[in-house]
Amino acid sequence: MNQVLEHRSAGAAQQTLLEVKDLGISFGGLKAVQNFNLTLPSAGLYGLIGPNGAGKTTVFNLLTGIYQPQTGSLSLNGKNLLGCKPHEVTAAGIARTFQNIRLFPNLSILDNVRLAGQIRIRPKLVSTFLRTNGYREQEAALKAQAMDLLEIFDLQDRAEDLAQNLSYGHQRRLEIIRALATKPSVLLLDEPAAGLNPQEKLALAQSIRQIRDRFEVAILLIEHDMQLVMDICERIVVLDHGVTICEGTPQTVQNDEKVIAAYLGAIADDA
Amino acid sequence: MSASDVLIEPTSHGVNILKSAAPILVGIALAVGIQFLLPSTVGPYYSRLVIDAGIAMILAVSLNIVNGMTGQFSIGHAGFMTIGAYTAGSITFYSSLLIWGTAAKHGSFLGSGEWMFVIACLCGGITASIAGFVVGLPSLRLRGDYLAIVTLGFGEILRVLLQQTGKVVDNAEIVRNAPLTTFATVPVGGAIGFDGIPKYTTLFWVYAFLAITVIFAYRLKRSSFGRAMLSVREDEIAAQAMGINTSRQKLLAFITAAFFAGVGGGLLAHESGVIISPKDAGFQRSFDYVIMTVLGGRGSITGVMLAAILLSGLPEVLRDFERYRIIIYAALLIFMMLSRPQGLFGIHEIWDFFPRSWKTLPWKKSPREEAQ
Numbered sequence: 323m324n325q326v327l328e329h330r331s332a333g334a335a336q337q338t339l340l341e342v343k344d345l346g347i348s349f350g351g352l353k354a355v356q357n358f359n360l361t362l363p364s365a366g367l368y369g370l371i372g373p374n375g376a377g378k379t380t381v382f383n384l385l386t387g388i389y390q391p392q393t394g395s396l397s398l399n400g401k402n403l404l405g406c407k408p409h410e411v412t413a414a415g416i417a418r419t420f421q422n423i424r425l426f427p428n429l430s431i432l433d434n435v436r437l438a439g440q441i442r443i444r445p446k447l448v449s450t451f452l453r454t455n456g457y458r459e460q461e462a463a464l465k466a467q468a469m470d471l472l473e474i475f476d477l478q479d480r481a482e483d484l485a486q487n488l489s490y491g492h493q494r495r496l497e498i499i500r501a502l503a504t505k506p507s508v509l510l511l512d513e514p515a516a517g518l519n520p521q522e523k524l525a526l527a528q529s530i531r532q533i534r535d536r537f538e539v540a541i542l543l544i545e546h547d548m549q550l551v552m553d554i555c556e557r558i559v560v561l562d563h564g565v566t567i568c569e570g571t572p573q574t575v576q577n578d579e580k581v582i583a584a585y586l587g588a589i590a591d592d593a
Numbered sequence: 594m595s596a597s598d599v600l601i602e603p604t605s606h607g608v609n610i611l612k613s614a615a616p617i618l619v620g621i622a623l624a625v626g627i628q629f630l631l632p633s634t635v636g637p638y639y640s641r642l643v644i645d646a647g648i649a650m651i652l653a654v655s656l657n658i659v660n661g662m663t664g665q666f667s668i669g670h671a672g673f674m675t676i677g678a679y680t681a682g683s684i685t686f687y688s689s690l691l692i693w694g695t696a697a698k699h700g701s702f703l704g705s706g707e708w709m710f711v712i713a714c715l716c717g718g719i720t721a722s723i724a725g726f727v728v729g730l731p732s733l734r735l736r737g738d739y740l741a742i743v744t745l746g747f748g749e750i751l752r753v754l755l756q757q758t759g760k761v762v763d764n765a766e767i768v769r770n771a772p773l774t775t776f777a778t779v780p781v782g783g784a785i786g787f788d789g790i791p792k793y794t795t796l797f798w799v800y801a802f803l804a805i806t807v808i809f810a811y812r813l814k815r816s817s818f819g820r821a822m823l824s825v826r827e828d829e830i831a832a833q834a835m836g837i838n839t840s841r842q843k844l845l846a847f848i849t850a851a852f853f854a855g856v857g858g859g860l861l862a863h864e865s866g867v868i869i870s871p872k873d874a875g876f877q878r879s880f881d882y883v884i885m886t887v888l889g890g891r892g893s894i895t896g897v898m899l900a901a902i903l904l905s906g907l908p909e910v911l912r913d914f915e916r917y918r919i920i921i922y923a924a925l926l927i928f929m930m931l932s933r934p935q936g937l938f939g940i941h942e943i944w945d946f947f948p949r950s951w952k953t954l955p956w957k958k959s960p961r962e963e964a965q
């Protein structure tokens with residue numbers, strides 16, 4: 323079983339999933355992102371790093387249709403995603419988390435996950451009102467799927483609690499679960515380790531790998547914690563002032579002068 | 594063992610059908626009970642108040658779908674109600690004239706006249722929901738205050754348009770032989786209101802429609818649709834990112850809310866002692882319903898119902914102060930916002946406040962068990 327899986331992910335790794343070419347956007351005079359390129363293979367685990375304000379979150383917003391790119395092209399599995407609305411992008415298979423947690427605070431944990439899971443069903447108003455047997459089956463299946471996911475991430479006992487009552491670390495986890503509930507083929511994680519303590523970060527690094535293997539998703543990870551990124555990412559793209567200054571394996575990136583300069587510069591700016 | 598490995602509990606279809614139908618049947622049985630027991634025990638004055646409260650609840654619960662569940666801010670709900678009222682009223686009035694030669698009430702409980710009235714109310718709901726679609730469209734681009742202004746404008750425009758309508762034609766012969774141009778004036782009474790609509794509205798019909806409205810709202814709230822609407826309220830960007838077509842959900846909220854408002858309008862138009870008039874579409878009435886939803890709690894169906902009962906009874910208590918009603922309402926609202934900004938029940942339903950032991954009825958299972 324394991325061998326089969328490994329074999330499959332190894333074979334799939336050749337295949338390009340997300341293809342981004344020369345993506346760009348400016349806000350007024352500010353060129354937030356320019357000529358952004360990315361070729362993400364299926365089941366790839368890539369990192370996107372850069373100093374604060376480099377344009378990383380903006381890249382995610384461009385990929386997910388929240389911002390419409392002014393230049394470039396974007397396709398998933400060969401299907402053009404340019405001009406798609408955010409919910410269409412999600413339906414096509416790109417899911418994300420947010421840097422500033424954006425759960426549905428007054429909905430239960432179960433509902434947060436279930437909501438994301440309903441992307442592939444087409445409920446009817448009349449059967450909802452009459453609660454027909456078909457409706458009941460659909461809802462039961464949604465609930466079972468959501469509970470399955472919560473169980474994998476060990477949140478099943480809190481299913482009925484409101485999302486806002488979760489601890490910060492659990493909220494971050496729920497954001498990932500919720501994104502996975504849409505059954506994505508690409509998962510975009512925006513600083514999932516922000517605000518976590520060292521142990522939690524370690525656990526997160528583990529689970530990001532496991533998520534990739536278990537759910538067979540490609541992951542693009544924005545993260546400030548260099549250690550974490552260098553440890554788990556296969557390739558890394560470095561942004562600075564909206565421009566890609568380096569792209570390659572962790573070793574390449576670590577030793578790149580421009581990258582070192584950008585980070586030292588950022589530290590000098592902060593000081 | 595994971596939850597979906599186990600087949601979903603094979604409850605028989607028959608049991609499920611019963612579970613689905615029971616609340617509706619109970620609601621209608623209650624409506625029959627109210628109809629035949631209430632007037633003889635409390636008399637006509639209080640019966641009328643109970644009718645008013647019922648209609649107010651239909652309006653408030655439906656507005657709650659837009660304002661409470663979906664988090665949009667509509668202050669034009671009375672406009673939809675009035676569209677329903679005029680549509681239903683014209684249907685019964687002119688059909689009665691044509692069929693029976695008089696606009697007076699025809700037939701008794703569940704007689705032919707009452708069925709015409711029920712169909713007219715449903716038509717009122719449909720017309721109102723078409724208006725809901727049209728008014729909902731700008732809500733896709735506007736939010737907050739701007740949407741409020743559009744919906745407010747809708748009510749006011751409707752009020753002015755209704756003032757321009759022609760006189761009611763209440764003679765069967767004239768109606769039968771009238772050239773179509775007579776109807777081009779839209780003979781629904783102009784500024785003085787639409788008098789002469791047969792008074793079919795009874796406790797039974799109000800509470801039967803209320804039961805359907807409440808069950809619909811509740812089942813909507815607990816369904817995929819409801820979750821999608823709530824997610825729009827909670828965080829629109831996140832909702833989109835989870836694959837929710839937020840535009841669709843907002844439109845759907847407007848359409849369904851307007852439908853029930855239209856039905857409520859139909860009931861109001863046929864209530865004895867009421868003459869619907871253009872001012873019903875205006876902002877004052879809309880404002881009343883907004884207050885009910887705010888007072889009740891965001892999305893809380895039972896909270897909004899309680900608020901509707903309290904506020905529709907308030908004018909009776911404050912009879913002698915009618916002129917100051919708006920001031921008292923405003924003061925009440927400010928007090929409420931300061932002391933309990935989340936409304937009476939907040940986001941909860943009334944049973945969320947019961948002790949746990951009451952809620953876990955023997956046949957109810959925890960979500961964990963249910964999924965297994």
Ligand SMILES: Nc1ncnc2c1ncn2[C@@H]1O[C@H](COP(=O)(O)OP(=O)(O)O)[C@@H](O)[C@H]1O
Nearest residue numbers: 349352354372373374375376377378379380381
């Ligand atoms: N909607 C927007 N309007 C104007 N400027 C924006 C907008 N979104 C992002 N920016 C700017 O783009 C730059 C990149 O921001 P962002 O992508 O959030 O950086 P980070 O790499 O820290 O995630 C910043 O200078 C930010 O102020």
Ligand SMILES: [Mg+2]
Nearest residue numbers: 378379380421
């Ligand atoms: Mg960012």
